[in-house]
Amino acid sequence: MLGSLLPVSLLAIVILLSGCASAPPYVYRYVPGRTAVLRNGYAITPSGAPSAVHAAVAAGNRIAGMPYSYGGGHRHAVSSSYDCSGAASYVLGGAGQLRGSMPSQAFRRYGASGPGDWISVYARRGHVFLVVAGLRFDTGWTGKPKGPAWTSRTRPADGAVIRHPVGL
Secondary structure, eight states: OHHHHHHHHHHHHHHHHHHTOOOOOBOOOOOTTTOOEEETTEEEOOTTSOHHHHHHHHHHHHHTTOOBOTTTTSSSSSOSOBOHHHHHHHHHHHTTSOSSOOOGGGGGGSSEESOOSSEEEEEETTEEEEEETTEEEESSSSSSSSSOEEEOOOBOOTTOEEEEOTTO
């Protein structure tokens, strides 16, 4: 009896633990022709990137350096300040990958599961950030005042899931 329960118990533990797994931390890795670079606070898109990626980077560049405010960026296409989900919504909207805006929690179900080839969304309860062509767009952990900014600084992703726009 005990021998037959052991495999079932072990399987239940593996399933339980796999559901608790967090996304790996974001780490910038430069890959020629595939990775954006940072110049004076702005992202430079690799020339061979899809047009949606060029559009996402352009949108991020438009709001990079704007101030942070809780709830900022959700009411208007262009705002005087942004929070994490307002900034992510703006960039994805600029790339034609989102209509309107979403709170950070909703990004946990956005697009398709797993990292994308060009754009990845790291979402957890209470925070979301993007990785576009390998460069992180975030409102925190950037080494700058809180607010939307591009960075190549490593960031933990505890509790986050990784999603991506379908096809990117």
